[in-house]
Amino acid sequence: MKKELLLIGAGVAAAGTVIGATASNMITKSLTRLALARELPKAMMQSKPKNEAVRAFHARVEEAGHALRQKDMEEVEITSRDGLRLVGHWYPCENAKRVIVAMHGWRSAWYIDFGMLSDFWRREGCSVLFAEQRAQNNSDGEYMTFGYMERYDCLEWIRFVNERTERKYPVYLAGISMGASTVLMTAGLDVPENVKGVIADCGFTSAYDIWRHVVKKNMKIPFGLFDRLIDRSCKKQLQTNARGISAVTAMQTTKTPILFIHGSDDSFVPVHMTYENYKACNAPKELLIVPGAIHAQSYDKEKEKYEAAIRSFWEKYR
Numbered sequence: 001m002k003k004e005l006l007l008i009g010a011g012v013a014a015a016g017t018v019i020g021a022t023a024s025n026m027i028t029k030s031l032t033r034l035a036l037a038r039e040l041p042k043a044m045m046q047s048k049p050k051n052e053a054v055r056a057f058h059a060r061v062e063e064a065g066h067a068l069r070q071k072d073m074e075e076v077e078i079t080s081r082d083g084l085r086l087v088g089h090w091y092p093c094e095n096a097k098r099v100i101v102a103m104h105g106w107r108s109a110w111y112i113d114f115g116m117l118s119d120f121w122r123r124e125g126c127s128v129l130f131a132e133q134r135a136q137n138n139s140d141g142e143y144m145t146f147g148y149m150e151r152y153d154c155l156e157w158i159r160f161v162n163e164r165t166e167r168k169y170p171v172y173l174a175g176i177s178m179g180a181s182t183v184l185m186t187a188g189l190d191v192p193e194n195v196k197g198v199i200a201d202c203g204f205t206s207a208y209d210i211w212r213h214v215v216k217k218n219m220k221i222p223f224g225l226f227d228r229l230i231d232r233s234c235k236k237q238l239q240t241n242a243r244g245i246s247a248v249t250a251m252q253t254t255k256t257p258i259l260f261i262h263g264s265d266d267s268f269v270p271v272h273m274t275y276e277n278y279k280a281c282n283a284p285k286e287l288l289i290v291p292g293a294i295h296a297q298s299y300d301k302e303k304e305k306y307e308a309a310i311r312s313f314w315e316k317y318r
Contacts, residue, residue, distance in 0.1 A: 057297055064115030071118075073130075078160050081152050084140040088157060089130040090164065091118075097125035098196075098314065099169045101157050104130075105177030105296070106144065109137055113176040116299050120307055124314075127169070129161050133179070146178060146207040148245040151185040158192060170196040170318050176296050177202050177269060181247045184277060187258065188250025197317040199310060201261040202296055205273045207245035213270060251280040257317040259286045259309065263293025263301065286313055 049055055073091040080086055089110060100121060104113040110130035114121075121128055133150055135141035144150075158171060171194050173183035180203030187198050204210035251258070258281055262274035271289065278287050288309045290298040299306045 054294065057294075057300055060300060061112060061115060064118075065109070065111040066115075068111045068115040068118045076129075076160070078156050080134065080149070080156060082149065084134055086134060086140065086153055086156070087132045087138040088160070089132075090127075090161075091130065092127045093122060093125055095125060096127040096165075096169055098127075098318075099161050099165060099171045100126050100128045101154060101161060101171060101173050101183075102128055102130050103150065103154055103173070103175040103179035103182045104133060104136075105175075105179045106146075107136065108177070108179075113179065113296065114174075117174075120310075124311070127161075127165070129157055131157050133182070144178075146204075146210070146245050147182040147185040147247065148207070150178075150182040151189060151250075154182055154186040155189055155191065158186075158195060162192060162194065167192075167194055170194055172197045172199060172314070174199040175201065175203065178204070181205075184247040184254075184258070185245075185250045187254040187256040187283070188252075191256060195256060197257045197259065197313060199259045199261065199313065200274075200277070201298060202263060202266055202269050203247055203260075203274065203277060204269045205246065205248050205276050209273065210269060214268070217267070247277050248280045251277050252282060254281065254283045257284040257286075257313070259288070259313045261288045261290070261298050261306070261309070263290045263295065263298045265292055266295045268295040284317065286316075 049058065071091065073089045076088045076090050078086050102110065102114050104110045110132060114130060132139040134153055135144045154173065161171060173186060173195065175183035180200035183198050184200050184203055260274050260278045262271045264271055278285060290302045293301040
């Protein structure tokens with residue numbers, strides 16, 4: 001009887017292990033699709049925020065984005081180093097002083113992330129290339145890569161604006177959220193000499209760090225269960241591991257000046273990630289932390305300080 005019970009127990013344990021492994025694999029695949037795939041799984045569609053102040057902020061973002069989309073600008077295309085068709089929007093400014101290459105964030109769009117900033121840039125004499133990141137909106141690609149391949153896309157956009165403007169102007173890279181990490185990683189590459197600075201608003205340190213944070217803190221799922229499986233999925237799709245997609249590593253080698261910006265109350269990309277990127281940065285650097293600002297809200301929260309920080313950055317590094 002004891003032997004039979006042991007056999008039954010072993011069978012139940014084995015079945016539980018198989019079921020647990022199957023469940024872990026299913027969840028990992030869902031998380032990988034959520035993070036990387038163009039199409040967002042229906043089960044993970046974002047719900048509208050319940051907080052009234054956050055809803056009001058999103059409404060202002062939507063209104064500004066709608067206004068930016070109505071502007072008269074040229075839709076342009078380039079080909080990425082791996083053969084993808086990438087779409088951008090060229091918005092030249094008469095009597096321009098500089099050019100900005102703007103990279104939007106994860107599952108977002110150029111007009112959403114830069115709608116509020118666009119009028120300020122225009123007033124300050126900036127021609128802007130608004131990029132559509134790979135695997136998002138109208139650009140080709142099956143997978144987003146959290147800056148790993150997007151950094152090379154950004155480099156191609158820099159080449160595009162330099163050809164378009166005959167290198168007449170200083171170029172600044174600007175990004176929000178994943179776009180911020182993209183421009184930080186771009187700064188770790190061999191960028192043209194007329195790239196004078198990078199403005200990184202609420203960027204993360206690495207793909208591994210942000211996935212771990214979102215899974216543990218926002219989704220309330222123990223990350224240890226999926227650590228290796230997610231890394232395996234990342235290697236399969238991107239031919240690198242999640243830790244290899246790192247803004248911190250780029251900051252250790254870059255010579256391009258960086259302006260780091262982050263909201264203190266950001267729960268999506270925690271502010272400590274910008275502190276880590278800032279600490280790792282060996283280039284000239286500036287830091288603006290906006291008290292009370294949630295994710296990507298710093299400009300909306302402290303417009304005057306934000307604009308002053310950027311003007312000062314442009315003046316110092318030109």
